[in-house]
Amino acid sequence: MINLFKILFFNLGRILSFLYPKTLSQVIESILAYTYTGVHARFFNSWGSYSSMAWGCRVTNPQYISVGNNNVFLRNTAITVTPVQPDHSPSVTIGNNCHFGIRNHLTCINRIVIGDNLLTGAYVLISDNSHGTIEREILDTAPFDRPLVSKGGVYIGNNVWIGDKVSILPNVHIGNNVIIGANSVVTNDIPDNCVTAGIPAKIIKQL
Amino acid sequence: MINLFKILFFNLGRILSFLYPKTLSQVIESILAYTYTGVHARFFNSWGSYSSMAWGCRVTNPQYISVGNNNVFLRNTAITVTPVQPDHSPSVTIGNNCHFGIRNHLTCINRIVIGDNLLTGAYVLISDNSHGTIEREILDTAPFDRPLVSKGGVYIGNNVWIGDKVSILPNVHIGNNVIIGANSVVTNDIPDNCVTAGIPAKIIKQL
Amino acid sequence: MINLFKILFFNLGRILSFLYPKTLSQVIESILAYTYTGVHARFFNSWGSYSSMAWGCRVTNPQYISVGNNNVFLRNTAITVTPVQPDHSPSVTIGNNCHFGIRNHLTCINRIVIGDNLLTGAYVLISDNSHGTIEREILDTAPFDRPLVSKGGVYIGNNVWIGDKVSILPNVHIGNNVIIGANSVVTNDIPDNCVTAGIPAKIIKQL
Numbered sequence: 001m002i003n004l005f006k007i008l009f010f011n012l013g014r015i016l017s018f019l020y021p022k023t024l025s026q027v028i029e030s031i032l033a034y035t036y037t038g039v040h041a042r043f044f045n046s047w048g049s050y051s052s053m054a055w056g057c058r059v060t061n062p063q064y065i066s067v068g069n070n071n072v073f074l075r076n077t078a079i080t081v082t083p084v085q086p087d088h089s090p091s092v093t094i095g096n097n098c099h100f101g102i103r104n105h106l107t108c109i110n111r112i113v114i115g116d117n118l119l120t121g122a123y124v125l126i127s128d129n130s131h132g133t134i135e136r137e138i139l140d141t142a143p144f145d146r147p148l149v150s151k152g153g154v155y156i157g158n159n160v161w162i163g164d165k166v167s168i169l170p171n172v173h174i175g176n177n178v179i180i181g182a183n184s185v186v187t188n189d190i191p192d193n194c195v196t197a198g199i200p201a202k203i204i205k206q207l
Numbered sequence: 208m209i210n211l212f213k214i215l216f217f218n219l220g221r222i223l224s225f226l227y228p229k230t231l232s233q234v235i236e237s238i239l240a241y242t243y244t245g246v247h248a249r250f251f252n253s254w255g256s257y258s259s260m261a262w263g264c265r266v267t268n269p270q271y272i273s274v275g276n277n278n279v280f281l282r283n284t285a286i287t288v289t290p291v292q293p294d295h296s297p298s299v300t301i302g303n304n305c306h307f308g309i310r311n312h313l314t315c316i317n318r319i320v321i322g323d324n325l326l327t328g329a330y331v332l333i334s335d336n337s338h339g340t341i342e343r344e345i346l347d348t349a350p351f352d353r354p355l356v357s358k359g360g361v362y363i364g365n366n367v368w369i370g371d372k373v374s375i376l377p378n379v380h381i382g383n384n385v386i387i388g389a390n391s392v393v394t395n396d397i398p399d400n401c402v403t404a405g406i407p408a409k410i411i412k413q414l
Numbered sequence: 415m416i417n418l419f420k421i422l423f424f425n426l427g428r429i430l431s432f433l434y435p436k437t438l439s440q441v442i443e444s445i446l447a448y449t450y451t452g453v454h455a456r457f458f459n460s461w462g463s464y465s466s467m468a469w470g471c472r473v474t475n476p477q478y479i480s481v482g483n484n485n486v487f488l489r490n491t492a493i494t495v496t497p498v499q500p501d502h503s504p505s506v507t508i509g510n511n512c513h514f515g516i517r518n519h520l521t522c523i524n525r526i527v528i529g530d531n532l533l534t535g536a537y538v539l540i541s542d543n544s545h546g547t548i549e550r551e552i553l554d555t556a557p558f559d560r561p562l563v564s565k566g567g568v569y570i571g572n573n574v575w576i577g578d579k580v581s582i583l584p585n586v587h588i589g590n591n592v593i594i595g596a597n598s599v600v601t602n603d604i605p606d607n608c609v610t611a612g613i614p615a616k617i618i619k620q621l
Binding site: 242257259310332347350406 | 530
């Protein structure tokens with residue numbers, strides 16, 4: 001009975017694959033991305049030419065975010081900015097020609113500055129903040145209710161390639177021409193022209 | 208031609224952004240979450256007041272799961288319970304005021320007990336079981352067909368903060384007021400008032 | 415007011431849970447998977463009996479991919495093949511009875527060969543390529559524009575179990591009956607009958 005269902009719907013799918021070619025689905029996806037970009041772009045502090053944001057991306061407080069030209073945000077990327085510091089506006093600045101993979105998360109209360117030509121894999125986290133400082137009386141409270149604090153901004157140079165599932169934590173300067181291996185956690189500065197990997201990320205090659 | 212399409216749909220999006228304001232989309236998402244919660248809540252062993260489950264969460268065997276008050280499950284979190292142990296019901300118990308990030312996965316055949324005020328990042332795995340024991344003749348079989356076994360339950364205290372992409376493996380007791388760094392894998396017990404990180408997670412600060 | 419909404423839609427959800435039982439939603443999901451499989455299967459180099467691909471999987475250049483029998487690809491898995499090497503066709507070959515978890519990503523420009531009975535967790539990356547070699551003048555260019563290169567294919571034996579969030583990098587042979595712990599990064603060969611974990615993955619048990 002189940003096999004009959006399988007065969008029936010499998011063959012229905014085969015027929016659909018002739019009626020609805022893949023190129024058509026790609027055109028529709030592009031159109032959705034263009035439209036979705038238009039929905040969101042006017043709320044940004046600035047939004048460069050030919051930058052696009054795929055369907056399902058989420059942005060909080062885009063008025064603090066500046067995006068250059070020719071950037072691509074793939075599906076389900078989130079950029080969340082929260083203005084919590086008194087006398088200090090948070091800001092996210094993204095250069096030109098950056099390419100963010102699926103399901104990245106940028107979270108900012110202080111400052112995230114990204115240069116040109118960044119390439120990221122999937123599930124990358126870039127955060128300049130954490131839930132509370134590490135003190136005995138803070139740890140006794142609910143993490144969600146701890147005040148967001150920032151040890152410092154995140155600064156990323158040009159031509160940086162960040163692998164899948166990397167987490168970049170607050171107060172980090174990443175130089176130009178850096179490669180960060182998959183699954184790494186970046187907690188310290190990385191100089192120019194380096195390959196780094198691990199938890200915490202260590203330099204495994206410097207050119 | 209492609210640029211014409213881009214400009215056309217980009218501006219269509221701009222117009223839509225006036226017709227369909229973001230606050231409306233947030234109201235609709237809340238309504239979907241309330242409804243989705245109502246769809247699932249009655250199947251749980253218990254479901255506390257003001258706990259909510261976003262659209263796309265998945266639950267297997269909710270009759271073994273008890274959820275306290277004021278908990279939040281963000282999108283696409285999965286809780287899968289499988290009763291495989293003879294003479295022993297699995298159970299998942301979640302306290303109050305916990306906040307699960309997107310795409311968490313709790314998988315239970317034995318016992319998962321979570322206290323109050325848990326905060327988790329995205330892509331967190333909490334598992335009390337694995338596919339088979341590590342014996343020569345077991346390894347010769349297909350992992351999917353190996354019997355699920357549990358070395359012990361997972362117990363998580365109060366005020367715990369679990370970073371993005373953390374995996375918590377079976378037979379682990381995590382104390383109160385613990386912080387677990389992003390991308391860590393927890394395989395050993397963690398005492399109260401600690402910060403841990405790494406694979407396997409080690410204590411990097413104790414207060 | 416918000417509480418009134420919550421109560422209203424929560425109870426609407428309860429009513430819906432009687433009208434639309436879970437088993438019905440599971441039947442519909444199965445039907446969608448059969449249909450989606452049928453849409454894609456005819457484009458593959460070969461597609462075995464009873465292999466299925468859930469809604470939302472993405473495939474690039476399926477004509478280079480051979481899939482055996484009884485394989486399961488869960489939601490949002492992507493297989494991307496790119497023919498960039500002159501005089502050399504890329505190929506992905508998957509045996510029988512493999513079970514890929516949600517949101518896996520296989521990316522191939524050279525060769526990925528997977529045996530029988532593979533089981534993977536969620537967010538697993540299997541890649542035989544990278545963006546450019548590690549040379550000073552290459553690092554000065556945009557990562558996205560660097561030519562894709564492969565140090566060697568990825569070969570995975572039979573009865574292998576790969577944990578959540580594992581990344582498997584190019585030029586790696588993984589033996590039979592191997593277990594790879596959650597969050598690991600595999601950069602070296604793994605012999606038969608091993609348990610490995612860490613970044614980079616090291617043997618923690620050999621039988």
